[in-house]
Amino acid sequence: MSSDLGGNDERREAEEREQLSMEELMTKSMQSLREGEVVHGVVVAVTQDEVMIDIGFKCEGSVPVAEFTDPKTGKVTVDVDDDVEVFVERLDEVEGRLRLSRDRATKLKTWRGIEEAYRSGEPVVGRVIERVKGGLSVDIGIRAFLPGSLVDLRPNRRLEDYIGTEVEARIISFDRRRSNVVLSRKAVLEDAQGQIKEATMSELEEGKLVSGTIKNITDYGVFVDLGGLDGLLHITDISWGRVGHPSEYFHVGDEVQVVVLKFDRDRERVSLGYKQRFEDPWVLVPEKYPIGKRVTGRVVSIVDYGAFVALEEGVEGLIHVSEMSWTKKVKNPRSILEVDQEVEVVVSEVDADKRRLSLSLRAIEANPWERVAETHHVGNHIKGVVRNLTDFGAFVEIVPGVDGLVHISDMSWTRRINHPSEVVSKGQEIEAVITSIDALNQRISLSMKELLPNEWEEYANTHGVGDVVSGRTTNITDFGVFVELAPGVEGLCHISEIDREGALTLAEMFTPGQAVACRILRIDWNENRIGLSMHGIPQDAVEAVEAGESVDSAKPAETAMAAALRAGGLVDEGEAAVEHEAATVEAGGAQVPDEPAEQSAVDADQDGEAGRDS
Secondary structure, eight states: OOOOOOOOOHHHHHHHHHHHHHHHHHHHHHHHHHOOOOOEEEEEEEEEEEEEEEEESOOOEEEGGGBBBBBTTTOOOOOOOEEEEEEEEEEEEETTTTEHHHHHHHHHHHHHHHHHHHHHTOOOEEEEEETTTTTTESSSSSSSEGGGGSSSOOOOSSSSGGOOOOEEEEEEEEEEEEEEEEEHHHHHHHHHHHHHHHHHHOOTTTOOOOEEEEEEEOSEEEEEESSSSEEEGGGGGTTTSSSSSSGTTTOOOEEEEEEEEEEEETEEEEEEEGGGSSSGGGGGHHHHTTTTTTTEEEEEEETEEEEEEEETTEEEEEEEEGGSSSSOOSGGGGGGTTTTTTEEEEEEETTTTEEEEEESGGGSSSSSSHHHHHHTTTOEEEEEEEEEEEEEEEEEEEEETEEEEEGGSOOSSSSOOSGGGGGGOOOOEEEEEEEETTTTTTTEESSSGGGGGOHHHHHHHHHTTTEEEEEEEEESSSEEEEEEETTTEEEEEEESSOOOTOOOOOOOOTTTTTTEEEEEEEEEETTTTTEEEEETOOOOGGGHHHTTTTOOOOOOOOHHHHHHHTTTTTHHHHHHHOOOOOOOOOOOBBOOOOOOOHHHHHHHHHHHHHHHHH
């Protein structure tokens, strides 16, 4: 009996010791567990409202079931015995109650990850949720902001294209209290590009053939991404031929192979060439297109001075406006040719060094000027229609497409013509004589006066020096009087060959149309000029002269003009010199002495100049 009592006491003492050790453990557990910590636990039960989790405390903690429910499907995402991390929200030591939160544990863990990523510079991955003002909203565990300027290496206006995609970005700033995180995807791309760029630069060298992607197209060329480094393909290095715009050859995103023409490692500039992949077509131009060869090409451009024709890729020639027609003066090449027109031309000049090729459109046809030179000769009479009038003459069509010029001086022997319209009119058919032919310079000279009687020659043939003739004044000048001797025939009576009374001027002595009598001093067959003198000719005997009667005139001493004419050899001594005797001229009953020899020479020089002026 006593042994049974002793055994019970021992069991009671053991239970008390065990109970004491459990209380100590619970106390230690209470002391080690703190509010605000994240701890691991095991799901022990899932009810309609709560999820019970054992975190090694004297009692289980509870988490609202909503924190484990999928908002899309409405299903609970945990089961009994699942391991979870929870946040200790509230610990009641008296009641032994424990409130936990899975959401806060997740956010706390996320913020710790954000801080760690910010300090280390490691990128984070998130999903773009929506576009917001100024950029994008990205879910990285919490809602973060990605500015539009930091989405890509270049500004991108179509930010909507990123919605629903995962992006890798770097945290550039965060504020935990305000739940504010700012990201930069551009920084990650720049790092990656920098690594690729270094690898690309280490392999680049001038003359090397490399591959790249068309990144941008401008008016002056194309930018090619070679791998973290952009190179410029200038428009002049795209083709050996004409390039209107780089977009004719490339599009953004195209993969191309180009040659490195120049590489500046310090400035990180690369010049690229596309045409250098192919042989320069101008090397074979002298052999393929010799002078005189007929070729066919396509008009690619028209300018004011001609048209450019492409004979093959990279080889173009110029048809100058002067080479477009034998007979027409082409002012606007567009009236003859148009872009993309196929034309047949003749190679007229080749300069491979200057990369110039001259072409002729008119050489396809026979030169009408050469035909005219073969069928027409100087002295031939022709009939033609006046096609055009200018200030200096009239153009007459000899054969279709070939015009000759009748100069204003070749329209009449004696008549003074101010404008061709005084003699001919446009569209009028006339007769003329060919006076010269220059097929090389495409010029033909015509004369109408060759078909007319020469009044001057007829008069000069029927009159001689010393004859007393009559006429009517046509023009009165300071240096003399012009006298019409016959229709179309004029002579000049110099002021020194006129007897003047007192200080009277010529304008006071004569009036236009006045009948006068003169003596012929000289006849110049080279210049078609007649010099006259009124010395010793009584002007009241004009009617007798006109009637052909002889007039008794006193022969004057040799005048300054007559001496000059004789001294210059313009007339012979017998005709020009009036007998150098003591001749007298009645002038108010006084005798005029001979002029001194020196004064005569001076007057002769002056008279000669005046005669040339007339």
